[in-house]
Amino acid sequence: MKKKKSTTLPPPTTLCSGYAQYWWLCFWWWELVLSSFTHTKETKRMNPVWFILSIILLPLTTVQAGFSFLDKIELIYKKPGETVVFSLSSVTPPIPNVTWKLITTMSEVLTLAAEWNGGDVNFYQDFKGRSTLNTTTGELTISNLTLKDSGGYVVEINNEAMEIKMLMVVLPVTKPTISMSCDDEKTHCVLKCEVNTTDVGEVSYSWTLGDMVGWRQSKKIKITKEQKEPSLLCVVKNPVSYEFSDRVVNPFSNNP
Template sequence: MKTSAGFWLLAVLLVAATSFSQTVEKYFKVGGTLQLSPQPVSAEITSIVWKCDKNLLAEWVKDLIELTYYSKFKGRTNLNTTTGVLEIRNMTAEDTGLYSVEINNQVQSWVYQTVAMEAVPQPVVSVRLLVCSSASKSCTLSCDGNVSAAGPVEYFWKIGDGEWKQSGTNMEIINNEETQHVTNFTCRMKNPVSERDSKPLPNPLFQIPSFPSSSSPTTVSDDTESEAPVTLGVVIGSLATVVAFCL
């Protein structure tokens, strides 16, 4: 069975369309600054056109068009005409979109899909079980906070003064000798634009380390006790002899 020329032409067009555009996801913090960089070019940059959703954002052509910003981006945008790097301040959720750039009349294959997100909240470590004490076999700790607008969030835990280790929202602690001597637990929330740590939670399984009892005091023997009166009698007798001699 022969493959038609139309099939191969369609395949070539699909491959070309796929390789022409490469979407790069770019997160930005609401109220923060978004920075977008073009792909490197070997020649001197003489013209730049940035677009947002196919609408003009910034434009510059050397010796022909002065640097111009358009619509809502006026007054909060800076374009470096030497490097092509674009910076937009005071970003809002409405600035989410597809950003593309044309350098020296060539549309670059990179396009940025920007995603707005809030900073992570102040996390709080809490105990999930209603009852958790030093007598419990285990307890589950939770790193709590409203992350609905924070995008993809990663969680990290620190045991006492140890190192941060990535984990999930919850962490189970087992009541064993090692855990009993840990003083506290701390969690961290992190997303592409921010990170925050909780206040340390005192370890609900903490137990005061036990120390070996001190050695028993030395017992005075009966012989020592019986020797005291004898020694005192000898001293008194000697003093009486001395006094009689002097008289």
């Protein structure tokens, strides 16, 4: 099996070369990106949202010498097959031209998605045939979304970056299951909420104990003889969906 390439972060002296005038801002971004790494036993993996933003925002914010651009970032979650509309809040019609560029964790560089310079609208890559561009407002619409459409979309008007739309296309979560293991003395049991997390984005877990909704907020919980409610279930949620597990009997219940 081919080993997946891991993403690494260059040192600040390399990342910030060419931005000497704004070294403090560049180093601030380096610290921000560094903090977005998540650690596991096998590898160090960067959050894709922050990875994309780090590439886009470093040159944009340093050129503008400020953080005002941060207010122009919108994070949007969609499911495969849905349609997204990138509306612009900082644009006043009419506009002379508009360009949309895309960057993903796979490409790691900005590439053209759509552009208009007063004539015909041109679409690039696989945006042809499923996208429309409003030449009055600059609004971009993409239909039949796929997982590969996830990324940072930068809109430029008169060669000036105006806004960033962070699109994350994720799968809905599936129905979770609960595994349970108890100690030999039956003093406590550990329950774990299991679900396939492939391509579903950020996932949150919560537990219902009896009628107590949101009793715990974690993937794994421990119950003891103090918990007498008859049953438990877990809920898994991501930005586009949620699912409930089947209820399981509480082994410490007075009414099993």
